[in-house]
Amino acid sequence: MAKEKNTIPYKIYLTEEELPTRYYDVRADMKTKPAPLLNPKTLEPMTADELETVFCKELVKQELNTSKRYIDIPTEIRDFYKMYRPAPLVRAYCLEEKLDTPAKIYYKFEGNNTSGSHKLNSAIAQAYYAKKEGLKGVTTETGAGQWGTALSMACSYFDLDCNVYMVKVSYEQKPFRREVMRTYGANVTPSPSMTTEIGKTINAKFPQTTGSLGCAISEAVEVATKTAGYRYVLGSVLNQVALHQSIIGLETKKALEKYDIEPDIIIGCAGGGSNLAGLIAPFAGEKLRGEKNYKILAVEPASCPSLTRGKYAYDYCDTGMVCPLAKMYTLGSQFIPSASHAGGLRFHGMSPIISELYEQGIIDAVTYEQTEIFDAAEKFARCEGILPAPESSHAIKAAADEALRCKETGEEKTIVFGLTGTGYFDLKAYEQFNNGTMSDYIPTDEEIQKGLDALPVV
């Protein structure tokens, strides 16, 4: 199928002058706002004062904002963005040809930085505000390690102390991620550790434990709240993270407009929701204001289907049930998704913003199983060159399916999807796929119900 390769370049790069100077907060355009976080003890909305014991002041302001549409991006953050942004908007000419589709496929590639993903967009913002507030350092948790890597990079740039609690099993099985963080100067501690009260308690109770994200969160929060000059930072779910990630969508929109391209479908993978919220923000805004009617698609793993099989309810964000409650689509904080290689999508809940947009019908959602995701990933790698992260490959699969539908109908739709990162640290998973030993798991209705039955009564 001959395409107009001369009119649209393979990669659309914005110039540095064209880079967004303001974040966009989609909540400003939502008539019904996402519900507030609740204090887990009082079940009352968290106040700014309460949040400031955990987060920086400026970030608390952003967390609680619901009406301000644009927030200026400080020069220092914009300077850092210039080191790895703009991320290219790539026309997938080769994929289109392989699929033999009349559809036009574009992807926003966020993997061209050492963290290997979009996580750096929020990490640098959170590190900046911490530095500006005069803090000494920050604490966080990391599972697979992408968020920890991004935060390490951001902290080394602003000369901030960075303490990462890494789930013990990942610390041992993913030594490379750990070494990237150490190279950027972070202190990486396997969790549960003996450096916190909660860590000591868990180690005493379960001496053989290999840790969990819930426990690592609890350790990081404990250290941040008990140590002068430290705050806790988080890489997904929160409103502030969605705000920072809006840089993805704003750049995408400007790149499309630069070449008069009108998208029909916008697709992103959905775990905690940070990438999806960022990518779709300006498009969802137009849809909320009634200006446009894009199809916006969240793609979940079948093994952890919070939007498609979960319940819209208040729930704990962590398995330890010490963090605030958020109203979100959730499978229940006690739901344990089966081991899957898309570690970044194994969260039981979904960002409150994405949840509310889904509830309002602005977003649709689909699920795919692991093996079909890796099949799509491999096909994509072989023609587009980039080896995608398993998380990102959910969006690839959905985009390819939309393009194949266009082949059936003959429609020349324009599809945009988010390629959040690279799979260079996921090669154990690719090995399983290459060897034919990868399996799928869809939770039964009973398992789902069990998770939902344990939801807190609010």
Place this chain on the structure above:
Amino acid sequence: MAKEKNTIPYKIYLTEEELPTRYYDVRADMKTKPAPLLNPKTLEPMTADELETVFCKELVKQELNTSKRYIDIPTEIRDFYKMYRPAPLVRAYCLEEKLDTPAKIYYKFEGNNTSGSHKLNSAIAQAYYAKKEGLKGVTTETGAGQWGTALSMACSYFDLDCNVYMVKVSYEQKPFRREVMRTYGANVTPSPSMTTEIGKTINAKFPQTTGSLGCAISEAVEVATKTAGYRYVLGSVLNQVALHQSIIGLETKKALEKYDIEPDIIIGCAGGGSNLAGLIAPFAGEKLRGEKNYKILAVEPASCPSLTRGKYAYDYCDTGMVCPLAKMYTLGSQFIPSASHAGGLRFHGMSPIISELYEQGIIDAVTYEQTEIFDAAEKFARCEGILPAPESSHAIKAAADEALRCKETGEEKTIVFGLTGTGYFDLKAYEQFNNGTMSDYIPTDEEIQKGLDALPVV
């Protein structure tokens, strides 16, 4: 030190229209040409016919060219280049600030592709010519795996069979590289294998061997010459590879000219010489024609100093002594460099083009030890974000030293260096560096002399 951040962007990207359409062959501007390859049996110059038993016809033509200045880049190759090129020319504002230098530092970053290095530039060209000639597939060897990865990507794009002989020790110790290649559809065989005569012989003689690059080359060449529809391809040393890599230098030059930047010093790491030859090609050309007088610097590891401590003489390219002889700076084909993490720089010789340019005084050379390279790499990563490959970090170290000299003298020199790739698959080495267990080794004069004493008499 306040710099004019507004006049020069952080990253200079050429548009797709500005991408080079022709390779540049620096040999056309050399009065004394590099010496021809010799047949290892007759010691006579290799003829086109002889070379065509191993290489594609078009590549043989390129290998033997000495007078044609420009070679058109076929559209199919240019289309592939558009998927990951132009590589950005990055202004290292943050590094300059950390070094507190009046120098201006730029680096050409070749790591934004899944092979993680510049190797893809030549892999795609070699795969294209193989496909065009109607071949079924190609064979090659790989050590650390960057070249094998690049070739796998190129072959999957052109639907060519790709057989990679991977040094057994790397096959076992670098399973991730192996899996990237398999994901792109390559057949990866640990070498020595039982699929070739030479492999069987070596396995019988040395049943415990973990292989060597020399042996892997011999296996790959044997399969290529004995199997109908197959040819052998190589990722460095050869003239054809230097030609394809000129895309690096041509893009760099155009990017500099776009902003009226006049470089003073051009720096690249030097192993087999492919990256260096490509980066400096157009600059060396100007110097050869007497139009400019840049300082051009090759940076070698102290553990394998072919330019600085080797001899300019005919030598075998492989330890097995079955390949043609090349006139080059060499430590002798029997010289075994100490284990070093810059695997891509552990070649006993140097590309004939680089060797002759060095002999003519167009290029200077320096050496550094491993630990000081990693120290420079870490400092670079922490301010510029990118985690560099150990090979590339040789150029970083030399550039930083030049910049520090400018600080002493107050000169505002413009330094350009090649950042050939990322260190995502070198984290074992970073771990050693982070743990303080990395050591250096400089060969003694006796060791060097022993290698030189074994040079063939031609």
